[in-house]
């Protein structure tokens with residue numbers, strides 16, 4: 001087995017499933033279990049750091065809130081700047097925002113208007129890709145500022161929900177279900 005496949009198997013065994021959370025019918029994939037194993041967390045960040053989407057970017061945009069964990073580790077590992085896309089009421093200053101539908105409910109994400117200044121190519125990172133609304137909303141925020149998105153990186157992709165079809169740029173996921 002390749003080292004990549006060994007890592008994927010280890011991660012799959014580490015994740016925990018919570019049926020009917022936060023709503024009935026949703027199988028919640030808890031990625032936070034990875035953080036209890038720093039060796040595995042470190043291997044995961046190293047793996048993601050090799051993705052072309054990440055290599056080709058000048059800065060990382062991480063999505064509220066679990067995306068922050070993986071985004072900040074990647075930022076430190078690669079010494080690439082980190083920008084946070086946050087829920088309403090969290091960021092000060094002039095904001096740009098986008099509202100979208102979720103697998104459960106709807107949501108709005110914001111960026112500080114000047115946060116993208118000085119860079120042109122951004123990769124987006126989140127813990128999980130479900131219906132794709134979240135990542136696509138952040139992609140649109142960046143594209144609307146006439147910037148480039150090198151792609152989206154997620155730890156987990158729920159393929160049946162076809163979230164990557166909503167995303168205009170390339171998508172790379174570590175674990176696919």
Ligand code: AMP
Nearest residue numbers: 027028029103128129130131132133134
């Ligand atoms: P979506 O916009 O449908 O792709 O949803 C992605 C966002 O919602 C991510 O930020 C995830 O953290 C969260 N999310 C959606 N579905 C799940 C799920 N089944 N398990 C864990 N997190 C989820």
